[in-house]
Amino acid sequence: xxxxxxxxxxxxxxxxxxxxxxxxxxxxxxxxxxxxxxxxxxxxxxxxxxxxxxxxxxxxxxxxxxxxxxxxxxxxxxxxxxxxxxxxxxxxxxxxxxxxxxxxxxxxxxxxxxxxxxxxxxxxxxxxxxxxxxxxxxxxxxxxxxxxxxxxxxxxxxxxxxxxxxxxxxxxxxxxxxxxxxxxxxxxxxxxxxxxxxxxxxxxxxxxxxxxxxxxxxxxxxxxxxxxxxxxxxxxxxxxxxxxxxxxxxxxxxxxxxxxxxxxxxxxxxxxxxxxxxxxxxxxxxxxxxxxxxxxxxxxxxxxxxxxxxxxxxx
Amino acid sequence: xxxxxxxxxxxxxxxxxxxxxxxxxxxxxxxxxxxxxxxxxxxxxxxxxxxxxxxxxxxxxxxxxxxxxxxxxxxxxxxxxxxxxxxxxxxxxxxxxxxxxxxxxxxxxxxxxxxxxxxxxxxxxxxxxxxxxxxxxxxxxxxxxxxxxxxxxxxxxxxxxxxxxxxxxxxxxxxxxxxxxxxxxxxxxxxxxxxxxxxxxxxxxxxxxxxxxxxxxxxxxxxxxxxxxxxxxxxxxxxxxxxxxxxxxxxxxxxxxxxxxxxxxxxxxxxxxxxxxxxxxxxxxxxxxxxxxxxxxxxxxxxxxxxxxxxxxxxxxxxxx
Numbered sequence: 001x002x003x004x005x006x007x008x009x010x011x012x013x014x015x016x017x018x019x020x021x022x023x024x025x026x027x028x029x030x031x032x033x034x035x036x037x038x039x040x041x042x043x044x045x046x047x048x049x050x051x052x053x054x055x056x057x058x059x060x061x062x063x064x065x066x067x068x069x070x071x072x073x074x075x076x077x078x079x080x081x082x083x084x085x086x087x088x089x090x091x092x093x094x095x096x097x098x099x100x101x102x103x104x105x106x107x108x109x110x111x112x113x114x115x116x117x118x119x120x121x122x123x124x125x126x127x128x129x130x131x132x133x134x135x136x137x138x139x140x141x142x143x144x145x146x147x148x149x150x151x152x153x154x155x156x157x158x159x160x161x162x163x164x165x166x167x168x169x170x171x172x173x174x175x176x177x178x179x180x181x182x183x184x185x186x187x188x189x190x191x192x193x194x195x196x197x198x199x200x201x202x203x204x205x206x207x208x209x210x211x212x213x214x215x216x217x218x219x220x221x222x223x224x225x226x227x228x229x230x231x232x233x234x235x236x237x238x239x240x241x242x243x244x245x246x247x248x249x250x251x252x253x254x255x256x257x258x259x260x261x262x263x264x265x266x267x268x269x270x271x272x273x274x275x276x277x278x279x280x281x282x283x284x285x286x287x288x289x290x291x292x293x294x295x296x297x298x299x300x301x302x303x304x305x306x307x308x309x310x311x312x313x314x315x
Numbered sequence: 316x317x318x319x320x321x322x323x324x325x326x327x328x329x330x331x332x333x334x335x336x337x338x339x340x341x342x343x344x345x346x347x348x349x350x351x352x353x354x355x356x357x358x359x360x361x362x363x364x365x366x367x368x369x370x371x372x373x374x375x376x377x378x379x380x381x382x383x384x385x386x387x388x389x390x391x392x393x394x395x396x397x398x399x400x401x402x403x404x405x406x407x408x409x410x411x412x413x414x415x416x417x418x419x420x421x422x423x424x425x426x427x428x429x430x431x432x433x434x435x436x437x438x439x440x441x442x443x444x445x446x447x448x449x450x451x452x453x454x455x456x457x458x459x460x461x462x463x464x465x466x467x468x469x470x471x472x473x474x475x476x477x478x479x480x481x482x483x484x485x486x487x488x489x490x491x492x493x494x495x496x497x498x499x500x501x502x503x504x505x506x507x508x509x510x511x512x513x514x515x516x517x518x519x520x521x522x523x524x525x526x527x528x529x530x531x532x533x534x535x536x537x538x539x540x541x542x543x544x545x546x547x548x549x550x551x552x553x554x555x556x557x558x559x560x561x562x563x564x565x566x567x568x569x570x571x572x573x574x575x576x577x578x579x580x581x582x583x584x585x586x587x588x589x590x591x592x593x594x595x596x597x598x599x600x601x602x603x604x605x606x607x608x609x610x611x612x613x614x615x616x617x618x619x620x621x622x623x624x625x626x627x628x629x630x631x632x633x634x635x636x
Contacts, residue, residue: 102422114594278454
């Protein structure tokens with residue numbers, strides 16, 4: 001009997017076409033949250049989703065395949081109790097590392113100023129700054145943090161990082177700090193790049209004190225908006241020493257039109273688009289089909305399965 | 316005593332270099348020519364010079380054996396027929412901005428690949444638009460980057476783009492063995508074979524008789540409609556009218572330019588408003604320490620000149636670089 005697969009409407013481009021051509025599933029293309037809920041009530045199901053509502057945790061829900069990299073929106077404890085499998089789309093998002101480098105370079109090479117000047121037909125050369133010899137601090141050394149570090153290596157920078165458990169790290173970053181050394185990391189960094197997921201633990205981890213420690217540096221956030229205290233960030237950019245910020249994620253998304261961040265000349269905003277990639281659906285479907293095989297009793301390894309609040313393949 | 320003339324125009328910086336050169340190379344007589352009259356009076360006895368020399372002054376520069384050009388790639392007019400015919404060895408300032416220029420080129424590539432240039436404009440009007448269409452970004456791990464000119468800057472760009480998982484190919488007249496981060500380096504006359512497969516084309520070449528107008532309507536026609544062109548070399552290699560047409564007609568997908576046929580780019584030029592462009596005002600070389608590095612080349616060659624050693628950064632005058 002085919003497995004019922006419910007696709008939440010807030011999906012990703014190209015995914016539905018991939019699912020329609022996947023064998024062994026009965027696809028429900030839900031039009032809204034109510035249709036998702038109704039489908040999950042009727043029989044045992046797999047849910048592909050980005051957003052979560054507590055009523056989705058029906059008796060029939062057996063497996064959630066997230067279509068994003070994060071999993072902070074899901075009730076992990078209740079999933080564990082109900083034995084609901086959770087997997088994510090991590091790895092599809094290595095492009096986030098590219099976007100992070102892009103934001104660092106946009107800030108240090110004045111790309112934003114030039115783009116704005118060009119819109120006004122203004123030729124206004126400005127000095128760039130040099131990355132070589134500077135220290136780049138990476139907060140969060142998961143897949144994306146490590147991919148970012150590997151790309152930054154080419155610029156002859158000192159790479160330092162922050163990880164919950166530094167002893168578990170193996171990668172290209174030269175010095176890894178633990179939770180009680182975050183301020184040291186900020187002090188030593190010229191460029192601070194956040195790749196952490198959102199959680200209670202990471203909420204406002206970068207606040208007034210950390211930004212003051214960073215001082216006259218640059219900040220890039222491609223993790224989750226909740227990691228940074230946005231009010232403190234706006235103050236550091238306007239009244240403090242912070243030279244600039246490249247932000248892909250925000251405490252509230254879409255970023256409210258009234259946010260002071262929009263109009264700051266030293267801020268480059270991308271609308272949570274760092275993970276966008278052509279053929280996203282295709283790449284995600286590869287993960288899904290692998291996991292579908294296991295869900296159906298096949299052999300192999302789950303990709304990106306989250307257990308006890310951690311992805312199995314990552315510390 | 317060998318004599319070097321600092322040619323006008325002078326600035327506080329070039330005067331300070333003259334001062335330093337006298338200290339650093341005591342066996343060199345360093346003269347500062349403030350005006351054309353000063354040049355006329357001193358050039359006949361000069362063994363070496365720094366700056367730009369007119370054909371008229373060259374005619375009387377009978378002793379001149381070394382001319383240090385004041386740029387990495389001096390403007391086309393620098394290499395007059397008289398200069399090419401004169402026995403003087405010309406050196407340039409290439410190599411000292413490789414890191415800044417390569418970094419800037421990658422900044423332009425990443426802005427285009429990740430759509431950062433678009434969202435910067437959206438930011439102005441507080442618009443949140445993630446551009447999820449498949450053609451709104453370039454997936455670098457599957458992209459082919461064609462680097463035209465694998466000199467110091469081209470090499471740096473190739474190395475940096477390879478770190479993003481890109482497949483890097485190149486053309487260069489002087490390089491036959493590809494470095495480890497380049498899968499193929501071909502002769503420039505094979506450009507048209509490589510062009511149709513490239514997702515990102517990066518021009519690093521100087522303005523030479525061979526590269527003038529290299530990218531015209533015909534070459535844009537050979538590129539993928541999804542491809543982007545980045546130029547951090549010299550503006551004269553890209554025909555801007557043809558580029559504007561190619562962008563507006565969708566012949567190519569985008570362009571990132573730091574150099575232009577006409578600089579500054581005129582306020583009424585249609586390129587400013589062409590779709591999917593990132594334009595920066597000839598700032599790729601900008602960065603700290605560049606003046607110090609310029610003096611470093613002048614000093615190194617002055618030391619070599621007085622001791623009779625081969626000079627660095629020697630230019631093939633007929634090819635302008």
